Amino acid sequence: MERHPFLRHICAHRSIRRYRDEPVPWETVETIVAAAQCSSTSSYLQTWSVVAVLDAEKRAHLAELCGGQRHVAQAPVFLVWCADRYRLDVACRMHGMRHQADMLEDFLVAAVDAAIAMQTAALAAEALGLGICFIGGIRNRPREVVDLLGLPEYVFPISGMTLGWPAEAPPRRPRLPLPAVLHRERYTTQGLEGLLRVYDEEVKQAGVIRTRSGEIRPWTFMAARKASRTYRADLRAAVEAQGFGLT
Numbered sequence: 001m002e003r004h005p006f007l008r009h010i011c012a013h014r015s016i017r018r019y020r021d022e023p024v025p026w027e028t029v030e031t032i033v034a035a036a037q038c039s040s041t042s043s044y045l046q047t048w049s050v051v052a053v054l055d056a057e058k059r060a061h062l063a064e065l066c067g068g069q070r071h072v073a074q075a076p077v078f079l080v081w082c083a084d085r086y087r088l089d090v091a092c093r094m095h096g097m098r099h100q101a102d103m104l105e106d107f108l109v110a111a112v113d114a115a116i117a118m119q120t121a122a123l124a125a126e127a128l129g130l131g132i133c134f135i136g137g138i139r140n141r142p143r144e145v146v147d148l149l150g151l152p153e154y155v156f157p158i159s160g161m162t163l164g165w166p167a168e169a170p171p172r173r174p175r176l177p178l179p180a181v182l183h184r185e186r187y188t189t190q191g192l193e194g195l196l197r198v199y200d201e202e203v204k205q206a207g208v209i210r211t212r213s214g215e216i217r218p219w220t221f222m223a224a225r226k227a228s229r230t231y232r233a234d235l236r237a238a239v240e241a242q243g244f245g246l247t
């Protein structure tokens with residue numbers, strides 16, 4: 001599949017966490033977001049927005065809110081991708097209708113729209129020679145992000161994205177074997193553990209998962225550690241505070 005130039009482009013993706021000290025022109029940011037707007041969007045509702053932060057002080061503040069992630073402050077641009085039903089609220093008012101955003105579905109649709117748009121933006125940025133790294137840490141302290149960026153009701157930050165000119169070329173992080181994620185006609189659980197053991201060896205060989213002291217770890221260990229902890233217990237309340245019901 002990697003023989004097709006566009007598929008090669010997709011597969012060349014690496015998250016970039018070190019950037020050259022060189023600005024990204026505003027027109028380039030506009031080009032990337034305009035490309036993101038070409039993505040599919042549920043019911044043609046376009047329920048996402050993005051806040052581009054170029055101001056160094058604000059980026060440093062956001063880096064802190066994202067758990068002290070240095071690349072957030074170091075990249076010349078930080079994009080905050082948001083689920084956004086504010087425009088739908090305005091549309092309802094324009095037509096004397098009552099905006100319904102009380103269901104989990106309403107939030108999920110907007111979050112999926114935002115996720116699709118930000119991945120399109122990532123591919124566009126990479127096509128222009130830029131590097132990106134998504135930042136889920138934006139949901140660590142969402143209420144403070146809402147205040148800092150002045151997000152109105154019905155707007156909630158889904159993910160951040162660092163953007164800038166790469167100053168590193170990290171190794172590829174191997175992905176799960178295809179049969180672990182691609183099921184034909186019916187989901188199969190058979191043989192999964194065997195596949196994961198083989199994958200663990202591949203990831204160890206690549207040396208892409210390391211502890212702080214540099215010890216190499218298998219993928220299942222990292223995944224199990226992540227999956228056995230709880231994170232962001234305040235998230236539901238923060239989403240609801242922005243006007244979304246999650247019924």
Ligand SMILES: Cc1cc2nc3c(=O)[nH]c(=O)nc-3n(C[C@H](O)[C@H](O)[C@H](O)COP(=O)(O)O)c2cc1C
Nearest residue numbers: 013014015016017069133134135136137138159173
């Ligand atoms: C929604 C999302 C949130 C992420 N959050 C962070 C983050 O907060 N900090 C970070 O350094 N990387 C973050 N990442 C990047 C992942 O760690 C990275 O995509 C993964 O390890 C695979 O590596 P690769 O992108 O280089 O292939 C995030 C990725 C996604 C899709």
